[in-house]
Amino acid sequence: xxxxxxxxxxxxxxxxxxxxxxxxxxxxxxxxxxxxxxxxxxxxxxxxxxxxxxxxxxxxxxxxxxxxxxxxxxxxxxxxxxxxxxxxxxxxxxxxxxxxxxxxxxxxxxxxxxxxxxxxxxxxxxxxxxxxxxxxxxxxxxxxxxxxxxxxxxxxxxxxxxxxxxxxxxxxxxxxxxxxxxxxxxxxxxxxxxxxxxxxxxxxxxxxxxxxxxxxxxxxxxxxxxxxxxxxxxxxxxxxxxxxxxxxxxxxxxxxxxxxxxxxxxxxxxxxxxxxxxxxxxxxxxxxxxxxxxxxxxxxxxxxxxxxxxxxxxxxxxxxxxxxxxxxxxxxxxxxxxxxxxxxxxxxxxxxxxxxxxxxxxxxxxxxxxxxxxxxxxxxxxxxxxxxxxxxxxxxxxxxxxxxxxxx
Numbered sequence: 472x473x474x475x476x477x478x479x480x481x482x483x484x485x486x487x488x489x490x491x492x493x494x495x496x497x498x499x500x501x502x503x504x505x506x507x508x509x510x511x512x513x514x515x516x517x518x519x520x521x522x523x524x525x526x527x528x529x530x531x532x533x534x535x536x537x538x539x540x541x542x543x544x545x546x547x548x549x550x551x552x553x554x555x556x557x558x559x560x561x562x563x564x565x566x567x568x569x570x571x572x573x574x575x576x577x578x579x580x581x582x583x584x585x586x587x588x589x590x591x592x593x594x595x596x597x598x599x600x601x602x603x604x605x606x607x608x609x610x611x612x613x614x615x616x617x618x619x620x621x622x623x624x625x626x627x628x629x630x631x632x633x634x635x636x637x638x639x640x641x642x643x644x645x646x647x648x649x650x651x652x653x654x655x656x657x658x659x660x661x662x663x664x665x666x667x668x669x670x671x672x673x674x675x676x677x678x679x680x681x682x683x684x685x686x687x688x689x690x691x692x693x694x695x696x697x698x699x700x701x702x703x704x705x706x707x708x709x710x711x712x713x714x715x716x717x718x719x720x721x722x723x724x725x726x727x728x729x730x731x732x733x734x735x736x737x738x739x740x741x742x743x744x745x746x747x748x749x750x751x752x753x754x755x756x757x758x759x760x761x762x763x764x765x766x767x768x769x770x771x772x773x774x775x776x777x778x779x780x781x782x783x784x785x786x787x788x789x790x791x792x793x794x795x796x797x798x799x800x801x802x803x804x805x806x807x808x809x810x811x812x813x814x815x816x817x818x819x820x821x822x823x824x825x826x827x828x829x830x831x832x833x834x835x836x837x838x839x840x841x842x843x844x845x846x847x848x849x850x851x852x853x854x855x856x857x858x859x860x861x862x863x864x865x866x867x868x869x870x871x872x873x874x875x876x877x878x879x
Contacts, residue, residue: 651744689746
């Protein structure tokens, strides 16, 4: 985030041009077709009985076109299990909100802060609210906050926003290894009440951010709880689709257009998506995955690529959720409380995103000419269903997904 003061029975799933005429039908179903479906599921990842990866490679699998900085630190052994471009600086987007919170709480006890600040910090850490970040950045010195925290925490790759863009907190430079150092400070050096205040809110991360973007990507999707996350995203032109309400336009920073690069060559223009946080009992592993994507990459594509990269990592203490990952097609695809159309909308998926399918069951038949399907996929990470029409597989019923039990 970078904003501041910002089945088809026998038909081929390759949709022919004639299906463009079905746009009205899609709208009536609260789905908007924006991409062609793809045959085949996303590559399934073998699991052991306890849900851990069994044969996944032990090196980061970076999708084509993605620039990544990765660091995974095992607090139990005191060693890094993954490092890839760990010292490379990226614009922080909303990951800098960790530094804003730490700076404000540096000489304060959470018990003594005013109610207004408690509410702002809650929203900033749980739902990545930008107006709260704007408040702390503008009230407490802007770039001076970054300078203070660099000195206090001994950060080596972090830098304030470049000259001319001092008001843009999301342009603060940060690296994967500095992100690990920030979390280690919170967990190991900060006063206990500050540690607990910040980590509790990161554990309560809301799926829908305050700008209606779905922020449960990366760490939040790749591993079962317990986890705690602070995510970041920037320069996506799409609308936020998260939640049962209407989509919210993506916000951009006020002022002139961003330069292509900032200090030390930090890229300020390509779409950025970052996942950071802790995984496992006792916050065993600290994970930082910072990524840049080609110009024009959709939020759903970046969400998917970051997810695949995160799932390839060796993260001690982390267990993978049960299910099979599948691609989806279309935009504004609805996730519903029940396997039927109606007044039961939970949220909408980012366009073309991978989803974890836990089970499937028959429900109301859905028609999107030339397709009709009465099978629905249950998405355990959303607690709801999508029609199998929008799962990227040629069959109505997914062949490797079990039937749902009655509790679903």
